[in-house]
Amino acid sequence: MRDAKLWNDTSSATQALDLVAEMSGPAACADQVGSVMVASLTATKLRWLRDNEPENAARTAQVLLPHDYLTWHLGGCEETTTDHGDASGTGYYSTSERAFVPELAARALGHEVRLPRIAGPAETVGQTMHGATIAAGTGDNMAAALGLGLEPGDVCVSIGTSGVASAVVDRSVHDHSGMVTGFADATGRYLPLACTLNGARVLDLGARLLGVDQATFSDLALSGRPGAGGLVVLPYLDGERTPNRPAATGVLRGLTTSTSREDLARAIVEGLLCSMKDAIGALERATDVETRRILLIGGASRSEAVRRIAPQVFGVSVSVPEPAEYVALGAARQAAWALAGTTEPPAWAGPRSVTYSDAPRPEVFEQYAELRDHADWG
Numbered sequence: 001m002r003d004a005k006l007w008n009d010t011s012s013a014t015q016a017l018d019l020v021a022e023m024s025g026p027a028a029c030a031d032q033v034g035s036v037m038v039a040s041l042t043a044t045k046l047r048w049l050r051d052n053e054p055e056n057a058a059r060t061a062q063v064l065l066p067h068d069y070l071t072w073h074l075g076g077c078e079e080t081t082t083d084h085g086d087a088s089g090t091g092y093y094s095t096s097e098r099a100f101v102p103e104l105a106a107r108a109l110g111h112e113v114r115l116p117r118i119a120g121p122a123e124t125v126g127q128t129m130h131g132a133t134i135a136a137g138t139g140d141n142m143a144a145a146l147g148l149g150l151e152p153g154d155v156c157v158s159i160g161t162s163g164v165a166s167a168v169v170d171r172s173v174h175d176h177s178g179m180v181t182g183f184a185d186a187t188g189r190y191l192p193l194a195c196t197l198n199g200a201r202v203l204d205l206g207a208r209l210l211g212v213d214q215a216t217f218s219d220l221a222l223s224g225r226p227g228a229g230g231l232v233v234l235p236y237l238d239g240e241r242t243p244n245r246p247a248a249t250g251v252l253r254g255l256t257t258s259t260s261r262e263d264l265a266r267a268i269v270e271g272l273l274c275s276m277k278d279a280i281g282a283l284e285r286a287t288d289v290e291t292r293r294i295l296l297i298g299g300a301s302r303s304e305a306v307r308r309i310a311p312q313v314f315g316v317s318v319s320v321p322e323p324a325e326y327v328a329l330g331a332a333r334q335a336a337w338a339l340a341g342t343t344e345p346p347a348w349a350g351p352r353s354v355t356y357s358d359a360p361r362p363e364v365f366e367q368y369a370e371l372r373d374h375a376d377w378g
């Protein structure tokens with residue numbers, strides 16, 4: 001019908017509010033679909049289409065996520081399929097019932113629409129023209145959790161384009177605050193996560209402002225004082241999802257004549273990590289599971305400053321697995337599972353990792369939280 005709207009496009013924020021209101025408020029919305037509607041969920045994109053391009057909405061007969069389309073295209077079959085992990089991010093899937101709610105998709109788009117069949121975690125859904133088996137597929141965060149071998153008590157903090165804190169749990173999560181999205185995982189369990197819109201590009205901005213490369217920026221941050229001499233960065237550069245502030249922009253507070261380049265670099269790294277600590281805290285409250293281990297992955301995990309400052313901000317040791325494409329490894333594990341036909345995923349050696357430890361610096365997060373809560377920054 002048109003070019004797809006990406007998940008991090010916040011233009012459907014108004015539609016998210018409308019859908020929540022139509023479902024009798026945030027609590028009822030979370031109870032029904034596992035999440036309070038935010039602009040990243042597919043249902044809000046469908047409502048945006050209905051409101052802004054009604055002719056395209058009227059012409060839409062079927063809705064597929066990218067992986068659903070690729071599965072169908074590779075298999076060359078009439079049936080379309082998805083999996084529980086990706087389906088749980090649509091806003092028209094019930095995590096408690098583990099099924100689509102077609103009437104919610106119809107309400108969002110304005111008319112009934114065809115949805116794919118939801119395949120089981122280890123199901124074979126087709127074959128390519130060359131005879132290769134096609135597994136169910138899943139979302140990127142679900143595949144990463146499978147590739148890392150996440151277990152209850154683990155929290156994966158992935159800092160790439162966005163920032164994601166996720167954990168594997170055995171029960172469906174329904175967070176009425178909207179901070180945590182109650183996704184399903186790729187194994188039959190659940191993968192609640194808290195997502196920020198601003199990840200590694202916060203570091204990119206810092207390096208650009210200081211006119212240095214990433215390695216030099218990291219060195220500057222490590223040379224700065226913990227707490228950055230009172231300089232605090234709220235890194236909501238292009239809106240934010242955790243907390244839900246789609247119209248927000250970044251805030252820098254505490255500049256004085258003694259502020260140094262090192263302080264600015266330090267404050268930017270600390271602001272990014274404090275934003276991720278917000279996400280971790282939201283997960284703990286929603287799941288009532290204490291964080292036993294933090295695994296740090298994503299492009300920003302290559303920054304030595306991020307690795308070494310993270311334990312100070314998070315207050316616990318941080319394990320950094322060796323760089324790898326964990327989403328692809330999770331997809332490979334799912335493929336092996338589909339071929340094996342077993343009830344559990346095949347045994348998978350955990351990644352080698354380096355553990356970083358340091359004394360907690362609670363004052364860093366305290367000054368960040370004070371700025372975050374001082375006023376409505378959009």
